[in-house]
Structure formats: C-alpha cells, structure tokens
Amino acid sequence: MRPIFSVAILSMCLAVPLHAGKIERACNQSDRKAATRSLCGCIQDAADLVLSTKDQSLAAKFFSDPHKAQEIRQSDNRSHESFWKRYREFGDTAEAFCG
Numbered sequence: 001m002r003p004i005f006s007v008a009i010l011s012m013c014l015a016v017p018l019h020a021g022k023i024e025r026a027c028n029q030s031d032r033k034a035a036t037r038s039l040c041g042c043i044q045d046a047a048d049l050v051l052s053t054k055d056q057s058l059a060a061k062f063f064s065d066p067h068k069a070q071e072i073r074q075s076d077n078r079s080h081e082s083f084w085k086r087y088r089e090f091g092d093t094a095e096a097f098c099g
Contacts, residue, residue, distance in 0.1 A: 026063035046094035
C-alpha cells in the first residue's frame with residue numbers, strides 16, 4: 001500500500017511542472033526574485049488568453065535574453081510589429097490579472 005501512496009503523492013507534486021506552459025517554465029527558471037510559482041502561473045494564464053503558442057515560444061525567450069525583446073520591439077519586420085502589439089496586450093492583461 002505504501003508504494004502506491006508514494007507514487008500518488010509524487011505524481012501530484014510533479015503535475016504542476018509537467019503541465020506548465022512555456023512562459024510559466026521560463027518565469028520559474030529565471031533569476032528574478034519576484035518570480036514565484038503563483039505569479040508565474042498567473043502570467044501563463046494571461047499568456048494563454050492573449051498569445052498563440054508560437055508567440056509564447058518567442059516571449060519565453062525574453063526571460064533568458066532580455067535584449068531579444070528590444071531587438072523585436074525595434075524591428076521593422078511586419079511580423080515582429082504584429083507580435084509586439086500582441087505582446088503589449090499580453091503585458092497589460094498580465095498586469096491587470098496578476099497585479
């Protein structure tokens with residue numbers, strides 16, 4: 001009985017990281033002091049509302065390479081401009097959602 005109970009507890013503990021989205025994982029792995037599991041989860045919820053999977057993949061890279069965000073923001077590429085509008089909407093949503 002104990003091994004089954006242990007497996008059940010272990011799977012419950014691992015369930016959150018296994019289902020975390022790209023932004024949530026990047027946030028949790030960042031070295032930012034304010035990055036808590038609950039805040040990163042909230043930010044992921046906001047991303048799920050506003051950003052596509054492709055957008056989330058790009059945005060997640062900003063956690064490890066903030067300069068990439070600057071490059072995208074200043075780019076003349078139309079797809080980067082469209083992404084940046086969605087990314088700003090995500091930021092506004094996350095701020096309203098997560099405080």
